[in-house]
Amino acid sequence: MSAACTVWRHPRPRGAQGRCIGGRTDLPVDPRKAKRLAHRIRAHARRHGLPREVVTSPLARAAAVGRWLARWGFRWRTDAALKEMDFGAWDGRAWADIPPAEFDRWMADFTGFGFDGGETLGQLLARAAAWEPPCALAVGHAGWISARCWRGGPPTPGTWPPPLGYAASCPLER
Numbered sequence: 001m002s003a004a005c006t007v008w009r010h011p012r013p014r015g016a017q018g019r020c021i022g023g024r025t026d027l028p029v030d031p032r033k034a035k036r037l038a039h040r041i042r043a044h045a046r047r048h049g050l051p052r053e054v055v056t057s058p059l060a061r062a063a064a065v066g067r068w069l070a071r072w073g074f075r076w077r078t079d080a081a082l083k084e085m086d087f088g089a090w091d092g093r094a095w096a097d098i099p100p101a102e103f104d105r106w107m108a109d110f111t112g113f114g115f116d117g118g119e120t121l122g123q124l125l126a127r128a129a130a131w132e133p134p135c136a137l138a139v140g141h142a143g144w145i146s147a148r149c150w151r152g153g154p155p156t157p158g159t160w161p162p163p164l165g166y167a168a169s170c171p172l173e174r
């Protein structure tokens with residue numbers, strides 16, 4: 001298998017500290033951090049002789065990077081398939097405000113729990129696995145990246161990987 005695309009996690013969004021942030025909560029990023037990541041992506045493209053194309057999630061924390069790259073001549077488009085997992089009724093809430101019994105419900109059905117109106121981990125895994133990179137550069141979200149890179153059997157709370165750091169990159173295998 002060869003890497004078909006390198007995906008970066010968006011910069012740290014403003015207002016996310018201590019909150020469950022998914023595909024429904026659209027938080028901004030510091031423009032300087034978005035520009036800094038865009039510089040890194042541009043340098044990566046130059047170093048590897050890649051076309052000046054990038055696809056991002058439409059959420060502001062990823063799209064801000066795409067806007068910088070577009071200013072510098074990159075062809076940029078958004079793809080809703082790259083959005084973070086939809087945490088339903090949990091999305092945007094403080095983690096501390098989610099009752100322990102709700103976490104117990106999730107842990108009891110790790111891949112099938114829908115967060116009261118959101119997306120299940122199983123649905124995210126299927127969405128991420130089905131995504132075909134339209135170009136060699138992408139900007140997305142930690143949960144989506146973890147789902148896209150997941151290899152192995154059904155995930156459990158003990159086997160799910162820790163999130164990729166903000167502005168970190170990961171090669172996607174086809």
